[in-house]
Amino acid sequence: MSMRIDTNTLNYYVHNAQISLSVLRTKINNLDQFLSGEKQPTFNQLSEIAKKINVPTGLLLLNKTIDIDIKRLDFRTLESDSIDEASEELRDTIAEMEVKQEFLKNEITENLDFVGQFSIDSNFLEVAKKIRNKLEIPLFFQSQADNPLNYLRDKINDIGVFVFFNGKVKDNTHRPLSVKEFRGFVLLDHKAPIIFINQKDTKTGQLFTLVHELVHIFVGTEEIFNIVDTGDYQFDRTEAFINKVTAEILAPREIILKLNSTDSNFLARKFKVSEFVIVRRLLELNKITREEYLNRTRDLEENLERFLPSESESNGGSYTNNIRFRVDNKFFKYVMNAVNHDRISYTDAFNIVGVGFKGYKILMNRGGND
Template sequence: MNTQTLKAYFEKSGLSIEYMKEKSHQNFDKFLSGEKLPTFNQLTKISKELSIPVGLLMLDKPIEKKLEAINFRTINSEYLAGQSRELQDTIDEMRSKQDFLQEEIETELEYISKFSISDNYLEVANYIRVILGIEKDYYLKVSRDNILKFFREKINQIGVFVFLNGKYKDNTHRALNLNEFRGFVLIDKKAPIIFLNQKDTKNGQLFTLIHELVHLFIGDEEIYGVQSETTDFDYTEAFVNRVTAEILVPNYKFLEKYSTTKNTVDIANTFKVSEFVIVRKMLDNKKISHKQYMSLIDKLSEQYKEHENPFDEKKSSGGDYKNNVRFRIDRQFFNYVQNAVNNQKLSYTDAFNLVGVSYKGYNILKERR
């Protein structure tokens, strides 16, 4: 075993030495330094914790994994040279789910990639509204606490699978980084998947959910970053943000409200969205200049950083592990998995791995069916 190879994969894992000493072997720190060499069995345990094949640890140098070909746009529209191991593995996890679903689903969805950014954004937004079956005054009939659930269920009904998590699978030691991404979409005509970073605020999750949905309709696969609200010079992102804002806040409804108050907090509360969306609508309607828009976005971003609460699984969606597992895993996806198990197409062990939960978590999901 090459010590440098072990060190490289350990550093990519994001795990601590203390964790590895507890989970793999008490001499892990000495394995890293080269003071001691692990046996094959010890190396196997280490590879399991690092989520890599044991053979990789026996190579002279680490293999650089090819990054998933999904656009990652930052505030400067630069493509990141690397992704965290947690993000890479989460994308792979969702790809595995998508591969499974493609084998189970026969019909294709006609609306995937139906539009392009050259289309009228109002027409695109109206079409998506019709497909979802929502009215322009939906916000009057849905409470703020249920608005994310409302849209998620509507999106599920049109054949899109939605997953959330704040960590990789069930591993609390491999947290996802909100500063890296808010969510991503994997486009497929049979089994499109939207993934949301559960560490985001509910307002943030809502915007990302609709944002990624719009990408399905224009056929552009991407990872949505934290500061994408400001990428107006990126024509695709500007178009997607505009359609997203229109779905959440219909234009004529916005103008009606804006004529009675210019207070962005009041307007945001009316439509049950974040101030980011309202500021976007103000720009779209030429109520503010682009310079003012950028200034307001910067101000809101600072406020967001000051008031954001770290994700706490125990406080998420009802306050316990049971509710959180049910919230994270798409219901229709789990039904497909359980049907495959019932038809002996999938073993329970493979099902646990595919869903990304333990025996306990799987039974919780079975109770929900």
């Protein structure tokens, strides 16, 4: 099946590719006709071109060009502070999410009023409270939710933020995402902000990242998040502020004071966060001394391996459950709606979602909010 593709888009990526036009001509039949619009490529031919010029196929389907400018994200990792060293896996995942965001921006009309609503000069307790109210969650939501991660994701979804999880690039098990490189990132937008969470992380890590990235949306800054949970965040004012708000949402001072315990293991289990977060909270609330804090963090760091997921840790459950979990339900409804109204073809839909026919069918049968 051939598709109507935007020749400007195709020309842009082909001419900006690392591979010269003359070499590309030897590898792709009818390239010049595709570029002039005289012929329309099939999906397979388009995939072939994408592969040769090293961009996600989805980009060639859009009717405008996206400059996959990975530098739009602040990037911090444990070993390096430069995005230039980002893995292909991370780059491709960001590109995949940008394709989804471009699609959503064409489908959604209204702007969200809370994107960038606060600044780092706001009162962090006030910000935490307002985010909680916006999500309509109780102060101690963990005590009411069997699965706080799913519970919070649904609440975040309800306010118009899209949340995706994956532990690999699309469906490619040979391209795992490294939790040592990044735990998640956020792509800001007034219509369709997207949070991506690295599923290779521990469950407490994923919960922390989810809230952390959500706070970034309210404060209006983009970044790739990767601090393995040592809880000591001294890089810059923005991060320090974001983490204070995150910690207050996940482990509210009022509840900690009410529980009146300094047993970090007990509190970590109660709030479903890592002990690093709790120990930090206990220090901030003057429940432990600075010296005690340093001793406890040192002990936790010595046992850090216990908190880090093993790279081989499975994402749990069947392919069916996993794909339903990974793909944002609301996003998928927009895709189905676009297919039903003939705005995009099924082939485009598979591509925008990043699944094949089998995965698409599983998502179609998902029904309500599983």
